Amino acid sequence: MKINWGTSIVLAFVGFISFILYFVITMNVDKAYDHELVTEDYYGVELAYQNDIDRLNNAKTLKENISYRKSPEGLVVYFPKDLDYKNITGKVMLYRPSSKKLDFETPINLEGSELLISDKRLVDGRWDLRIEWTYQKEDYLFKEEIHL
Structure with a gap:
């Protein structure tokens, strides 16, 4: 099966978006990356x-x-x-x-x-x-x- 340019571009965008979403979700959920402000006020x-x-x-x-x-x-x-x-x-x-x-x-x-x-x-x-x-x-x- 041969993949044309349009399909390759769509697959590249989907891969990149998946990569970014993985890091966004990891940074928000994982407690190891939880950094707080030093002071409340x-x-x-x-x-x-x-x-x-x-x-x-x-x-x-x-x-x-x-x-x-x-x-x-x-x-x-x-x-x-x-x-x-x-x-x-x-x-x-x-x-x-x-x-x-x-x-x-x-x-x-x-x-x-x-x-x-x-x-x-x-x-x-x-x-x-x-x-x-x-x-x-x-x-x-x-x-x-x-x-x-």
Whole structure:
């Protein structure tokens, strides 16, 4: 049986459309490709962005900024040693861009200049670390993309 040009073009279009539909359906149904927004109130967060810029600039004026490292127990966050840790308040937020269910935040309760975030809550992969903290009525912000 010989296939003419018209039939070949129709078969090519049907094959291409089937190929595209397969990927559209797969991306909508498969949970592995489910990516959510990082925050619910996206526009409200963007309007308050100038406050974040001011807090980031305050953090740049410090002699030593926040640092962190991965340990077997979890993520250890180090606050500046020249500050009195008893006067540091705030919260640590960890956002997982690929899954909102893994996001969490914890208050800063220091018994020294470091804070341990337990490894039980941290899944390997990319996290957005955001630390909002206050010292002597001055607000600071530390944010960084980390990979565990």
